[in-house]
Amino acid sequence: MSNEYRHVLVAVDLTKDSHKILERALQIADRNHAKLSIIHTLEPLGFAYGGDIPMDLTSIQDQLDEHAKQRLGEIADAHVTKDDQHVVVGMPDTEIHRFAEDNGVDLIVVGSHGRHGFALLLGSTSTGVLHGAQCDVLAVRVGKESEE
Template identity: 30%
Template sequence: MYEKILIPTDGSDTAEVAVEHALDLAETYGAELHTLYVVDTDSMSLSLGPEQLDRIEQGNWGEMDEVRERAEGATRVVADRGRERGIDVVEHVASGRPHSVIEEYAEDHDVDLVVMGSHGRSGIRRALLGSVTERTLRSTDIPVLVVDAQ
């Protein structure tokens, strides 16, 4: 049923719960697991200049090594746990508007299912879902499994 599963992660506790579901599904279906961390350039635009944002979007992190390390660390955790269970894992770090990047990545890689937490690192909960999750649900035709940490 599922050949490729995408788990966007930001390293938050809610994302961690979603990772467990994605790992279980990938193991059950023998699916390849893709883990994606999106550096939210909209949020970062408040503290960075246009030149810095352009460099990040082109993969030149420069003084933003801490952000890159956090992103790679979050995907590495998923990849390590997947490989321990014999799951093929593809890691990817990108920048942009998170819901747009998630949608584009899923379509470009023929993902069958997106598994994501109900809200992320911000800790600000909307009525039911975090803004990235809500926007992802509205912007893609690919099935999305939303996992709540509560």
Template identity: 30%
Template structure:
């Protein structure tokens, strides 16, 4: 018996790897006739050290995220996924992606890119992906390849040759 997924969560952060995860999530949602939830988490911890905190920074980040998420939702619908929504969340990405949203949205699969944009956090306290794979309350698929299951160099957009 094949596993069927009903609610798929795909976090996106603008990285090439999250783009790969999104494309694969669209394909899996389409095959499973699943609901695709696209999320971008604004890490509010990044703003805690700004002494003269300006809400316009958060508003700008939110507007940029909204444009990107609308584009992703449109692309998913154009590819044949009927049930698509998106949200912008605020807080710690690790817990929001691994616990809060899966509980709130009844997620049964998280599809996440192998790495994201925040290299500093990855070095200091571990990646969001690593945390999600350990702590999520549902299945997690870490995406490392394109739709043809080929590792792609994000700088060149071409398949990497491995020996």
């Protein structure tokens, strides 16, 4: 199994479960002597409000971006270089796919809440990442169900 993966991308939502997802990705990257990158995606404020707000949201979006970079650093600094920590703005599954394809990622690690029933197997972001990925995807079970 050694050297099966060369570049592992871990996608996190910056919640407390992000550490668990990163830990699993670290284990795989270490075993394979692979590069490790971490990504967090912010949805543009215009998407959340349908673009109907008659004001410039640029400064708020910039503040959210800076906060996300700070939080990502808190999670990843001990394990991932700053150059390999990425905060991007866009639709999460689309941006994760784009990053993976542009950077030769061959494994994406995401979190899954493990809810019951096939339709709830993965969250919407995890499902989108899984269905559109051109590489392997590992869904790490997180949340209350994973602690039982």
